[in-house]
Amino acid sequence: MSSGKINVSVENIFPLIKKFLYSDHEIFLRELVSNATDATLKLKHLTSIGEAKVEYGNPVIEVKIDKDGKKLHIIDQGLGMTAEEVEKYINQIAFSGAEEFLEKYKDSAKDSGVIGHFGLGFYSAFMVASKVEIITKSFKDEPAAHWTCDGSPEFTLETADKTERGTEIVLHIAEDSLEFLEEGKIRELLTKYNKFMPIPIKFGTKKEALPRPENAGDDYKTEYVEVDNIINNPNPAWTKQPSDLSDEDYKNFYRELYPMQFDEPLFNIHLNVDYPFNLTGILYFPKLSNDLQIQKDKIQLYQNQVFVTDNVEGIVPEFLTMLKGVIDSPDIPLNVSRSYLQADGNVKKISNYITRKVSDKLKSLFNENRADFEQKWNDIKIVLEFGMLSEAKFYEKAGDFALYPTTENKYYTLAELKEALAPTQTDKDGNLVVLYASNVELQHSYIEAAKEKGYEVLLLDSPIVSHLIQKLETDNEKLSFVRVDADHVDNLIKKEEEQISRLSEDEKTKLKEVIEVVVPKEKYSVQLESMDSKAAPFIITQPEFMRRMKE
Numbered sequence: 001m002s003s004g005k006i007n008v009s010v011e012n013i014f015p016l017i018k019k020f021l022y023s024d025h026e027i028f029l030r031e032l033v034s035n036a037t038d039a040t041l042k043l044k045h046l047t048s049i050g051e052a053k054v055e056y057g058n059p060v061i062e063v064k065i066d067k068d069g070k071k072l073h074i075i076d077q078g079l080g081m082t083a084e085e086v087e088k089y090i091n092q093i094a095f096s097g098a099e100e101f102l103e104k105y106k107d108s109a110k111d112s113g114v115i116g117h118f119g120l121g122f123y124s125a126f127m128v129a130s131k132v133e134i135i136t137k138s139f140k141d142e143p144a145a146h147w148t149c150d151g152s153p154e155f156t157l158e159t160a161d162k163t164e165r166g167t168e169i170v171l172h173i174a175e176d177s178l179e180f181l182e183e184g185k186i187r188e189l190l191t192k193y194n195k196f197m198p199i200p201i202k203f204g205t206k207k208e209a210l211p212r213p214e215n216a217g218d219d220y221k222t223e224y225v226e227v228d229n230i231i232n233n234p235n236p237a238w239t240k241q242p243s244d245l246s247d248e249d250y251k252n253f254y255r256e257l258y259p260m261q262f263d264e265p266l267f268n269i270h271l272n273v274d275y276p277f278n279l280t281g282i283l284y285f286p287k288l289s290n291d292l293q294i295q296k297d298k299i300q301l302y303q304n305q306v307f308v309t310d311n312v313e314g315i316v317p318e319f320l321t322m323l324k325g326v327i328d329s330p331d332i333p334l335n336v337s338r339s340y341l342q343a344d345g346n347v348k349k350i351s352n353y354i355t356r357k358v359s360d361k362l363k364s365l366f367n368e369n370r371a372d373f374e375q376k377w378n379d380i381k382i383v384l385e386f387g388m389l390s391e392a393k394f395y396e397k398a399g400d401f402a403l404y405p406t407t408e409n410k411y412y413t414l415a416e417l418k419e420a421l422a423p424t425q426t427d428k429d430g431n432l433v434v435l436y437a438s439n440v441e442l443q444h445s446y447i448e449a450a451k452e453k454g455y456e457v458l459l460l461d462s463p464i465v466s467h468l469i470q471k472l473e474t475d476n477e478k479l480s481f482v483r484v485d486a487d488h489v490d491n492l493i494k495k496e497e498e499q500i501s502r503l504s505e506d507e508k509t510k511l512k513e514v515i516e517v518v519v520p521k522e523k524y525s526v527q528l529e530s531m532d533s534k535a536a537p538f539i540i541t542q543p544e545f546m547r548r549m550k551e
C-alpha cells in the first residue's frame with residue numbers, strides 16, 4: 001500500500017468546485033458515465049488494431065445504488081488502469097484538469113451564461129461524494145489497483161484483488177447529496193444525459209414477458225424473466241446514414257426523443273457534415289399547435305452522443321429554435337458564455353449551415369410535391385416568416401418557396417402573385433396593389449365586395465405579417481399591400497368606370513350624410529359603390545396608414 005499527497009497549489013479544491021458549480025452537481029454522473037464509455041471505446045479500438053489481445057465481447061456499463069451503504073457504483077468493462085496509470089491519469093492529469101478548469105472558469109461559472117461545464121471530468125465526483133474509490137484492472141497483465149481519496153489532496157493507492165477487466169468507481173455519497181441514492185433521481189439523470197450514449201448502460205433489472213408457448217392452454221399464465229434494464233439506445237437515428245433510414249424510422253426517433261409528444265412531425269432535415277466542422281443531427285418541423293409542448297420539447301445539443309443542453313440559443317438561428325430534434329457536434333465550445341459563443345467563427349458557420357440545410361429542404365419539398373407543401377404551409381409559416389424577417393440569407397432563399405395564400409385557398413409565390421395581379425390590380429400610378437385580409441370573419445363583407453369586383457384577396461393572418469409586408473414593400477418596387485377594409489381599394493383601376501350604382505349622385509350624397517352621422521368621417525369613409533353587389537349595401541373603410549398607425 002502506498003499513500004501520497006497530490007501536488008496541487010490550492011490546498012483543497014473540492015469545496016471550491018462545489019461552490020462554483022453549485023447548480024450543476026448532477027453532471028457528475030454524466031462525467032463518470034462518459035469516462036466509462038471512453039474507456040470501453042478505447043478498448044474496442046485497441047482490440048481492433050490488435051494492440052490489446054483480449055476479447056472485447058459485449059461490454060455494458062452498470063450503474064448501481066447501494067442505499068444502505070450510501071454508495072453509488074459506476075462499473076465498466078473498458079481498458080482499465082494500472083497503478084501507474086492511476087497515478088498519472090487521476091492524480092496528475094485529472095487533478096490538473098480540475099485545477100485548470102477552476103482557474104479558467106471560476107468567474108464565468110458564476111454567471112448563468114456558461115453552458116455545459118465540460119472539462120471538469122472525474123473530479124466532479126467530489127461535488128456529491130465525501131469519499132471516492134477507484135478499483136481498476138487494466139487489460140494489461142498487471143495487478144488491479146485500488147485508489148481512495150476523501151477530497152483532500154491525500155490519497156491511498158494499493159493493490160486489489162479484482163480479476164475482471166475494467167473500472168469500478170465507488171462514490172460515498174455525502175450527507176448533503178443523499179438524493180443521488182434515489183432510484184428515481186438516478187434514472188432521471190441517466191435518461192437526461194445518457195439516453196443515446198454509444199455503450200449500453202444497465203440500471204437495475206426489469207421483468208420481461210416470455211413468449212406464449214404454442215401449445216399453451218386457456219389457463220396459461222404469462223411467465224416473466226428478469227432481464228438487464230438498459231436505459232439507453234446506443235445507435236440513435238442521427239448517427240446513421242440518411243439512406244439507411246425510412247420515414248417511419250424518423251418518426252420513431254421523434255417519439256423516442258419526445259415520448260410525451262403525440263403530434264407527428266411535419267418533416268425532418270438530416271444534418272451531416274464533417275468539414276470544416278463536424279456536425280450531425282436531425283431537425284423536425286413540428287406542428288405548432290400545442291404551445292406548451294413548444295416550450296418543453298426543445299432542440300437538444302449533444303457532443304458525441306452525450307447530452308449537453310437543450311438551450312441552443314446562439315448556436316441555432318433564433319427562428320429555428322422553434323424546431324425540434326437533435327444536433328451533435330464536438331466543435332461547439334462549451335465552457336464559454338453565450339456572448340462568446342455568438343462571436344465564435346465555428347458557431348457562426350454551424351448556424352449558417354443549418355439555415356442553408358433548412359432552406360434547401362424546404363425548396364426540395366416545394367419542388368417535389370407542391371400540393372403537399374401548400375397543405376403544410378399553415379403549420380410552418382410562422383417559422384418561415386420569422387426567418388425571412390430575421391435572417392437575410394434565409395429571406396433570399398425563401399423567395400423560391402414562401403407562399404401567399406388567397407382567401408380562396410390558392411397559393412402563390414411572390415413571382416406568381418405579381419404575374420396574376422398585373423392585369424387587374426394595378427393602380428393609377430402603376431403600382432401593383434395586393435389586397436389582403438387578416439381575419440376572414442371580421443372582414444367578410446369587404447372580402448366579398450372585393451371579390452365581387454374580380455379582385456384577388458390574400459389571407460395573411462400570422463401575427464408578424466405586418467412586418468413582413470413592410471419588408472416586401474421595401475424590397476419590391478411598385479408593390480403595395482392594402483388591407484381589404486382600407487380606402488385604397490377604390491383606387492384600383494379595374495372596372496372602375498363600369499361600376500354603375502343604382503343611386504343617383506344626389507341620392508348618394510344624402511345617404512352618405514345619414515351614415516356619416518353615426519360613422520365619424522375623419523376616421524372612416526363610406527362607399528356606396530357596392531350597392532348593387534350581393535355582399536353588402538355599403539361598406540365603411542379606413543385609410544391603410546391609419547390602421548397601421550394603430551398596430
Ligand code: ADP
Nearest residue numbers: 035036039080081089090094120121122123167
Ligand atoms: P477526461 O475524460 O477529459 O480525460 P477526466 O478527468 O474525466 O478527464 O478523466 C481523467 C483520466 O482518467 C481519463 O483521461 C482517463 O485516462 C482516466 N479515467 C477516468 N475514468 C476512467 C475509467 N473509467 N477507465 C479508465 N480510465 C479512466
Ligand code: MG
Nearest residue numbers: 034035121122
Ligand atoms: Mg472525462
